């Protein structure tokens with residue numbers, strides 16, 4: 001954290017955050033199910049904490065890399081900051097607006113054209129029609145889908161889908177940028193373009209949360225790291241220290 005941040009209010013404040021998941025676990029194999037159908041409805045619910053006792057503050061302009069092995073709570077943490085999940089314990093306070101570059105194509109509709117999806121996705125995230133009109137060309141240029149604008153989204157290649165979704169989301173005005181593995185998708189040229197766009201957004205003073213398994217991507221943007229293990233925040237500090245610790249334990 002720089003000297004100027006000391007004393008300023010955090011843009012994200014997470015306190016004692018806990019999220020509990022319940023998995024429906026079938027108690028019988030298929031054989032049992034067929035041979036003894038009367039007992040086929042026996043299930044055992046299994047609960048576990050996806051996140052537990054997580055606390056930290058983030059100040060405006062910080063760029064944070066979130067690391068941890070598969071299934072340790074990284075995406076869940078970003079979803080909590082995005083406000084798309086409700087905590088079972090603790091709290092997440094966010095000042096400002098979040099631009100979530102997570103589950104990118106989630107809000108896109110297969111039957112609508114690229115053009116319609118741009119208006120729908122940006123509109124749903126609070127962008128006015130006038131602003132979308134104004135940024136439309138920029139979005140289309142970035143996504144390189146001009147020839148497919150009036151084609152239904154379902155006919156886009158998977159790379160084209162992600163390109164269009166990233167192009168829309170990265171034009172949102174949110175002061176907090178959440179990026180979850182989108183850089184792992186797409187070809188090299190598109191990744192470079194995403195890097196440039198993220199750098200621009202950072203230079204404008206946005207706050208970044210980046211989940212990645214790629215140390216190069218983390219080092220490129222982030223100065224601070226959060227290390228999650230089994231839903232617990234086991235380390236929070238300078239990115240290099242966090243990467244070292246993760247490498248030693250991972």
Ligand SMILES: Nc1ncnc2c1ncn2[C@@H]1O[C@H](COP(=O)(O)OP(=O)(O)OP(=O)(O)O)[C@@H](O)[C@H]1O
Pocket residue numbers: 021022023050068069070071072073074075076077
């Ligand atoms: N809605 C849900 N219901 C039940 N379990 C869930 C749900 N969402 C996540 N989980 C579980 O919570 C744990 C943490 O998941 P999460 O997606 O946050 O991990 P991650 O660290 O992002 O993993 P990866 O590196 O594989 O993307 C996993 O065991 C996952 O299966």
